[in-house]
Amino acid sequence: MTEWHYEVIEPHGVPMPRGFDRGLLIDYSRGPNAPGPIRISKDPLVALSPDNADQLLGVTYLVVGGRCLETPTYFTLEREHPIDYVPYEDPAPSFDALRLTAIERRWAEQLFSAILATGELDTTAFWRCMEEAPAPLVRAGLRPMVHTLTFLPVVSGFGRPFFALSPEARERFLAAASGDRRYFVRQALVTLKTLACFAYYDDPIVRARAES
Amino acid sequence: MTLVELDGRYVHRRHEAETDVVVVGSGPAGATVARHLAARGISVIVVEEGHEAKVSEVSGVRAMAALYRDMGTSLAFGNVSMPYLQGRVVGGTSVINGAISWRFPRAVLDQWTSDDPALGDALPYDLLAETEARIEERLHVRPTEPSVAGPKNLLLARGAEALGVAHRPIRRNERGCVGEGRCLHGCPHGHKLSMDRSFLPDAVADGARILAGMRVDRVLVEHGRARGVAGVSAAGGPFAIRARHAVVLAASAIQTPCLLRRSGLDHGPVGDGLTAHPGVSVTGRFPEPVRNWRGATQGHEVIGYRDEGLKLEALGFDLSILASRIPGVGRELARRLAEIDRYAVWGAAVRAAGRGRVRPGPTRPIVTYSLTAADVEKTRRGVRVLGETMLAAGAVEVYPGVPGFAPIVRDRADMARFEREGSLTASDYAMSMTHLFGTARMGSERASSVVRPDFRHHVAEGLYVADSSVFPSNLGVNPQIAIMTLADMCASNVARA
Numbered sequence A: 001m002t003e004w005h006y007e008v009i010e011p012h013g014v015p016m017p018r019g020f021d022r023g024l025l026i027d028y029s030r031g032p033n034a035p036g037p038i039r040i041s042k043d044p045l046v047a048l049s050p051d052n053a054d055q056l057l058g059v060t061y062l063v064v065g066g067r068c069l070e071t072p073t074y075f076t077l078e079r080e081h082p083i084d085y086v087p088y089e090d091p092a093p094s095f096d097a098l099r100l101t102a103i104e105r106r107w108a109e110q111l112f113s114a115i116l117a118t119g120e121l122d123t124t125a126f127w128r129c130m131e132e133a134p135a136p137l138v139r140a141g142l143r144p145m146v147h148t149l150t151f152l153p154v155v156s157g158f159g160r161p162f163f164a165l166s167p168e169a170r171e172r173f174l175a176a177a178s179g180d181r182r183y184f185v186r187q188a189l190v191t192l193k194t195l196a197c198f199a200y201y202d203d204p205i206v207r208a209r210a211e212s
Numbered sequence B: 001m002t003l004v005e006l007d008g009r010y011v012h013r014r015h016e017a018e019t020d021v022v023v024v025g026s027g028p029a030g031a032t033v034a035r036h037l038a039a040r041g042i043s044v045i046v047v048e049e050g051h052e053a054k055v056s057e058v059s060g061v062r063a064m065a066a067l068y069r070d071m072g073t074s075l076a077f078g079n080v081s082m083p084y085l086q087g088r089v090v091g092g093t094s095v096i097n098g099a100i101s102w103r104f105p106r107a108v109l110d111q112w113t114s115d116d117p118a119l120g121d122a123l124p125y126d127l128l129a130e131t132e133a134r135i136e137e138r139l140h141v142r143p144t145e146p147s148v149a150g151p152k153n154l155l156l157a158r159g160a161e162a163l164g165v166a167h168r169p170i171r172r173n174e175r176g177c178v179g180e181g182r183c184l185h186g187c188p189h190g191h192k193l194s195m196d197r198s199f200l201p202d203a204v205a206d207g208a209r210i211l212a213g214m215r216v217d218r219v220l221v222e223h224g225r226a227r228g229v230a231g232v233s234a235a236g237g238p239f240a241i242r243a244r245h246a247v248v249l250a251a252s253a254i255q256t257p258c259l260l261r262r263s264g265l266d267h268g269p270v271g272d273g274l275t276a277h278p279g280v281s282v283t284g285r286f287p288e289p290v291r292n293w294r295g296a297t298q299g300h301e302v303i304g305y306r307d308e309g310l311k312l313e314a315l316g317f318d319l320s321i322l323a324s325r326i327p328g329v330g331r332e333l334a335r336r337l338a339e340i341d342r343y344a345v346w347g348a349a350v351r352a353a354g355r356g357r358v359r360p361g362p363t364r365p366i367v368t369y370s371l372t373a374a375d376v377e378k379t380r381r382g383v384r385v386l387g388e389t390m391l392a393a394g395a396v397e398v399y400p401g402v403p404g405f406a407p408i409v410r411d412r413a414d415m416a417r418f419e420r421e422g423s424l425t426a427s428d429y430a431m432s433m434t435h436l437f438g439t440a441r442m443g444s445e446r447a448s449s450v451v452r453p454d455f456r457h458h459v460a461e462g463l464y465v466a467d468s469s470v471f472p473s474n475l476g477v478n479p480q481i482a483i484m485t486l487a488d489m490c491a492s493n494v495a496r497a
């Protein structure tokens, strides 16, 4: 059993021991392993018999200064059963600049709770999903929308930002925003409401209760 | 069985392959072409940007993130900003569609033919009907059984019946549907015969190869002839697939014109002339439980307004989307959500005359689309008849959701008033687009079309477009069967060439 992280790659452009020029390579240098010899280890794999990838022979070598040092560690790998599904994770696009700051996220959550009148929601998993999902428009639009709904109360008769309002005043402000003639204000509320509903029903207990 | 031969998540380095025909996109258009060609023994590689879906218990925001392009938030800008929804997954948008199956309307073909007689020769109606019948047989298209329809569909039938308007159970491509109501997040049981459950397995059984997680960025054109495609894998590895015989674009009416333009193939109206069926919806509250998220996702339709360019459909949404369509905020919303099982949402698809444009942007296509004044009037009428039908079906409250008009309507006279007094400002309507056409139109004139009536590109030899980009107009009905039918005809031409 291995306790290290690795990637299986094709052996192009990687120093290889003499005689190995095909097959696959278990490369431990590509995994987030702690510093140590494992970070310079690689295991080339070859099939034991032609046209059958179910039994593989491997050997460990180290790459030091671009040169290969072979070790006498041979092993075999045998496939127990075929894998028909590997979970897909899109590489998270780097929209870091679009990510809400902790305080903005707090404002968004205050808006969510007021829209749904549910009290605090556990939104950790929801935000993770939002951050990993490639939805650049929502992510670009979210910040101005959160700012609009947070600070619009200051200039629309409430005299202070959303987070400083009482629960009743928050509700009155949101009701007014949902009928606002300005398209952007209405749209901000619709978007925040949709996200609040997504976050709310992302909780399996809430979902199960509603579906029962 | 896994359909995918190569998964782009693991393609870190340059990947190259060669085949007779490369098909870009695995939705209804691409899957149909691949199946047709593979059955004739032609070697085919399908290149798909999305990945193979594990449609299991994911729902809500997770399903949107996994299956929809940009999580369903792609926007078309115009006099009303509308989301346009597309799948990005092996099987394309068929994985997340409502399974509604309509035949190609004869009147639309007649219109195309009268505008450009060469289309009549290229798309003879008898052949079209015969192809459609074969497709429908394989996809097991049949009317929704009352036993799986569920209240939301039966209520739509009741409302239309009370108003004396023609209606019928929707014909859908499914086998063994149990009315789980999750088609828009992928059928968890595989009952919906989307492309990943039908045409793609057929194609793979006949030798077609599917590469997933591989985004094509351009068509390789050498000496005026399409020789293959090039792009990048999900892991960032570049790839090139060489095509000995032909390249077929089936990446949808949004992505195909972008691919053409990015490849320098910008002659003719490529990316112009986007047409659609924008949809508007109305929510209502019933005295009895409806459980809108259960029952066949879209199992009943009202067809009596089709002459006016309106078609009404029951909509089955996930809880999270349903909740966002229920009016109110704060305690009012909480009170309503406690009875979420009483709410239903029905939609009207508008056969709009509006036009739009698609251009490749730095990271995403830039899509513009605007409704005409007549489209807005039609939309307003759509809201009226949706509300009236709900009230006729027994709804106690209907929420038109249009600023400037009563937020809650309880009787039909008020709903009728909406058609006179409701807003005629496009942006007052919350709409979205799911059926898209016309951005690489077919026609005999090189100046006014992008592909020839036999689907061949006017300029690049060996290049075909098989998706609804080629449709000269919208259809007025749900398009997936029509798309497959034309794609099958495109494949016949590819095989013959």
Ligand SMILES: Cc1cc2nc3c(=O)[nH]c(=O)nc-3n(C[C@H](O)[C@H](O)[C@H](O)COP(=O)(O)OP(=O)(O)OC[C@H]3O[C@@H](n4cnc5c(N)ncnc54)[C@H](O)[C@@H]3O)c2cc1C
Residues within 6 Å of the ligand: B024, B025, B026, B027, B028, B029, B030, B047, B048, B049, B050, B085, B086, B087, B088, B089, B090, B091, B092, B093, B094, B096, B097, B098, B099, B100, B101, B102, B184, B214, B215, B216, B217, B250, B251, B252, B253, B255, B256, B259, B298, B433, B434, B435, B436, B467, B468, B478, B479, B480, B481, B483
């Ligand atoms: C929510 C929803 C519900 C719908 N319901 C119905 C219905 O009930 N009945 C009906 O008839 N129609 C329905 N439709 C419409 C119908 O599903 C589409 O019209 C149809 O799927 C379009 O087929 P297509 O093959 O042209 O494109 P798509 O199905 O969109 O397939 C295109 C494929 O190409 C891939 N692709 C795009 N660009 C690239 C690239 N550069 N490289 C590699 N791959 C690429 C995409 O990822 C996608 O998988 C619905 C649509 C939506 C969004």
Ligand code: SF4
Residues within 6 Å of the ligand: B099, B174, B176, B177, B178, B179, B180, B181, B182, B183, B184, B186, B187, B188, B189, B190, B191, B192, B295, B296, B297
């Ligand atoms: S209604 Fe449910 S069971 Fe039927 S096809 Fe759709 S998701 Fe599958």
